[in-house]
Amino acid sequence: MQQDLNYLKETPSQTAGPYVHIGLAPGAAGFQIYEQELGQEIAGPNAKGERIRVEGLVIDGTGSPVKDVLLEAWQANAAGIYAHREHPGETEEGFRGWGRVITDFETGEWGFDTIKPGPVMGRNGQMMAPHINLWIVARGINTGLNTRIYFDDEAAANAKDPVINLVEWERRRATLIAKRSDQEGQLLYRFDIRLQGEDETVFFDI
Amino acid sequence: MQDRPLQQAEFYQRDRRWHPPAYAKDYKTSVTRSPQFPLISLENTASEITGPTFGHNDLNPTDNDLLSNFAAAGQSPIGERIIVHGRVLDENARPVPETLVEIWQANASGRYRHKKDSYLGALDPNFGGCGRTMTNAEGYYYFRTVKPGAYPWRNWVNDWRPAHIHVSVFGTGFAQRLITQLYFEGDPLIARCPIVNTIPDPAAVDQLIARLDMNATIPLDTIAYKFDIVLRGRRSTLFENRLEGN
Numbered sequence: 001m002q003q004d005l006n007y008l009k010e011t012p013s014q015t016a017g018p019y020v021h022i023g024l025a026p027g028a029a030g031f032q033i034y035e036q037e038l039g040q041e042i043a044g045p046n047a048k049g050e051r052i053r054v055e056g057l058v059i060d061g062t063g064s065p066v067k068d069v070l071l072e073a074w075q076a077n078a079a080g081i082y083a084h085r086e087h088p089g090e091t092e093e094g095f096r097g098w099g100r101v102i103t104d105f106e107t108g109e110w111g112f113d114t115i116k117p118g119p120v121m122g123r124n125g126q127m128m129a130p131h132i133n134l135w136i137v138a139r140g141i142n143t144g145l146n147t148r149i150y151f152d153d154e155a156a157a158n159a160k161d162p163v164i165n166l167v168e169w170e171r172r173r174a175t176l177i178a179k180r181s182d183q184e185g186q187l188l189y190r191f192d193i194r195l196q197g198e199d200e201t202v203f204f205d206i
Numbered sequence: 207m208q209d210r211p212l213q214q215a216e217f218y219q220r221d222r223r224w225h226p227p228a229y230a231k232d233y234k235t236s237v238t239r240s241p242q243f244p245l246i247s248l249e250n251t252a253s254e255i256t257g258p259t260f261g262h263n264d265l266n267p268t269d270n271d272l273l274s275n276f277a278a279a280g281q282s283p284i285g286e287r288i289i290v291h292g293r294v295l296d297e298n299a300r301p302v303p304e305t306l307v308e309i310w311q312a313n314a315s316g317r318y319r320h321k322k323d324s325y326l327g328a329l330d331p332n333f334g335g336c337g338r339t340m341t342n343a344e345g346y347y348y349f350r351t352v353k354p355g356a357y358p359w360r361n362w363v364n365d366w367r368p369a370h371i372h373v374s375v376f377g378t379g380f381a382q383r384l385i386t387q388l389y390f391e392g393d394p395l396i397a398r399c400p401i402v403n404t405i406p407d408p409a410a411v412d413q414l415i416a417r418l419d420m421n422a423t424i425p426l427d428t429i430a431y432k433f434d435i436v437l438r439g440r441r442s443t444l445f446e447n448r449l450e451g452n
Contacts, residue, residue: 008297008436012410013225014387019320023310023336023372030321033276033334061238074380084256098258122251133253137385140235142226142404195239205245206254206381
């Protein structure tokens with residue numbers, strides 16, 4: 001008889017549903033329960049680097065903003081180091097690199113304050129352009145969607161980025177790039193996510 | 207952060223035929239929220255292999271007790287008192303220690319404490335409906351709560367969700383991030399649910415059904431269900447790997 005491989009199977013995903021806020025952002029659901037909600041601060045006050053805000057909408061296949069989304073960001077610090085024991089290097093005290101935000105129930109706008117990450121060493125010695133990893137869950141999304149936010153003022157690094165260059169359709173690459181503006185001294189990057197249809201955002205199977 | 211070279215390499219490829227597809231027409235909301243283009247597959251880099259870590263300072267030891275974490279002093283929520291416990295493992299059956307597990311659920315009436323939920327089922331003044339905990343060194347976790355009720359939702363006109371608890375798990379890398387739902391053994395609504403049925407393989411559905419666990423039940427007090435969670439496994443670096451660019 002052949003041997004069995006004996007691997008377990010990953011637990012299948014299910015949608016986060018319409019009330020994801022209760023568990024992961026109870027303040028937004030309308031009640032306080034925890035002493036501290038997680039994911040409110042990505043970089044902390046000690047983090048070096050340029051302070052930025054990233055904002056956007058999540059838009060469905062009809063062009064409508066989706067108003068019940070939860071997004072999580074995961075990023076390196078300004079030196080390109082992740083706050084994780086397997087990534088060699090140091091991060092600043094209080095730099096978590098992770099945050100969690102929800103879309104506004106009325107407008108669908110989301111946003112988070114952080115620092116602009118530095119370039120991160122990728123595979124085979126290829127440097128990746130600065131980026132923020134994003135994970136999106138909501139009602140109607142059966143398995144969380146992964147994408148990356150790149151920055152339009154990093155054109156030279158983006159042009160060499162090994163992940164952007166995996167996107168064979170050059171017109172689709174623009175969907176990964178946030179647009180910078182200076183709003184009265186606040187550095188803002190706009191990143192709208194289109195789940196479906198025209199200019200659909202590139203999503204990754206990581 | 208201590209300097210330590212990568213001991214392990216990529217996570218195993220996620221089996222997208224085991225998970226639900228993005229587009230599942232009977233779950234109507236998925237129709238306009240599913241990408242039409244295929245996902246672009248990435249080989250893991252540090253961005254995917256690393257992920258957020260949490261410490262016991264991030265939460266209170268009682269955050270895993272939904273019977274008490276929202277109840278007034280001396281009060282208790284109404285409903286079937288249950289323990290939900292299990293282990294978080296990877297596909298190699300290795301425990302995932304010190305990882306954050308978060309849950310949320312409706313109360314015994316099937317009503318959520320959420321300003322957007324207008325179901326007739328009554329709110330319970332002593333029940334919030336969310337909890338969180340860290341797995342221990344063996345990957346073990348437990349919660350105490352009430353068994354949630356089924357509730358109706360606008361999909362087909364007479365659709366009812368089976369009793370379920372939403373579960374969120376982190377693992378050690380962002381590539382393991384997972385949200386799922388726990389169902390209860392024997393619930394006749396499971397087979398009828400369009401959300402459950404987004405999962406193509408019945409064996410995969412079975413993996414979401416918590417089993418009645420009389421061994422963990424506390425006599426005359428709280429009945430127990432066991433729910434193990436499996437996250438993506440990870441290749442060992444058997445040979446020099448090229449992640450770091452050699």
